[in-house]
Amino acid sequence: MEPDGNSQLKGQVTTEWVDGAQLRQPAQQGGAEARGNARDHGLSVPNGCNKVVDRAWAGNLTCVPRTIWKGALSFGLVNIPVGLYPATSDKSIHFNQFEEGTSDRIRYKKVNERTGEEVPQERIARGFDLGGGEYVVLSDEELEAAEPKKSRQVEISDFVEQADIDPVYFRSSYYLAPEGAGADKAYALLRQAMADSGRVAIATLVMRNKEYLVAIRPEDEVLALHTMYFSDEVRSPGRDITLPDTEDVTDRELSMAQLLIESMESDWDPARYHDTHREKVETLIEEKRSGHEIVLQAEPEAPAKVVDLMEALNASIAAAARPAGKSTKSKTAAKRSPARRAAPATKKPAKKAAKQPARPKTVARRKAS
Secondary structure, three states: OOOOOOOOOOOOOOOOOOOHHHHOOOHHHHHHHHHHHHHHHHHHHHHOOOEEEOHHHHOOOOOOOOOOEEEEEEEOOEEEEEEEEEOOOOOOOOEEEEOOOOOOEOOOOOEOOOOOOEOOHHHOOEEEEEEOOEEEEEOHHHHHHOOOOOOOEEEEEEEEEHHHOOHHHEEEEEEEEEOOHHHHHHHHHHHHHHHHHOEEEEEEEEEOOEEEEEEEEEOOOOEEEEEEOOHHHOOOHHHHOOOOOHHHOOHHHHHHHHHHHHHOOOOOOHHHOOOHHHHHHHHHHHHHHOOOOOOOOOOOOOOOOOOOHHHHHHHHHHHOOOOOOOOOOOHHHHHOOOOOOOOOOOOOOOOOOOOOOOOOOOOOOOOOO
16 A cells, blocks of 8 residues: 655554554455445545545554564573564554546556666665765675674663653654563563662664664563664754753743643643544545535634733733643642652652653655665
8 A cells, every 4th residue: 555645644654564464354354345445435536536545544443463573581691582562553544546536546666767667676776875876786685794683682781760761762662571471470570670670671672684772661561662763863952953042031931931831730641632633534534435525625824923922921821721620730749750650669759750752753764776
């Protein structure tokens, strides 16, 4: 399925996708879905539709997570057999492309840009762009020689304070689970020991011919594994971005901003937040699938107004009425750093709050063609 050019509707692609065949749906169910897709598309084509989405977009499919990697977690002289499971599921809506007014799929071919002729996969080599029209062409054999040594070990090298890791280093999240009855006790021991110490493990992992730096963090019942960026992959904001000088901020402005923050405090509840864009697209798809006419109305953009900072802060504080049921916190509690989820009660507060990494903002990694 090829994504279209609309970046707002296009999901982030990683090398860790699980295709539809892995959902293990019965053949009869898959056939019914295919017939349903064809029938629904028949309703859409006369209306000028040029994109069709699979029926799975509604998010009603339930599938048991499958291991994407199996190996051993190496902890000193102890090896714990583990499996790696995805911690998140992609809910992005993925479209196929069609020629407008037809049910003809759009396909992509790899062609020679000089001759325009299609090139078979076995005739394609990879080249690194040096600039100025110069390339270093490498064969598959040469690239294989540079691949990391295949390993089924997650080798822990250090235990560090989680608060010392900037969340910008995190990439994708997974769960590590014991594989086999013999691994349960060692797995539980390591998870509990890490929780009591308030430390996270730093290790390396080789998966799909790529080496990853990973952090392993204890949660209530499981060990979470986060792939990380290496230090040379993280940009320095002071070097790459022009930042304002905070010396121009007055004490009164700072006090008003802190008051606004306190008026908007709440407990973290991820269920309160929704992908409203995806919900609107799902509604649009369902309406068109049912044969309803879609009326497009562009919302007028309000002109940007330059307002006085203090005036804006005062207005924001006045408008920040707390919804019913929202918990309140004292100013003193607000200034405390949140304790680690798994840290013991006697642990000193962390110097800075450790944020659990959000859904992976992974950038598509594509092999050069």
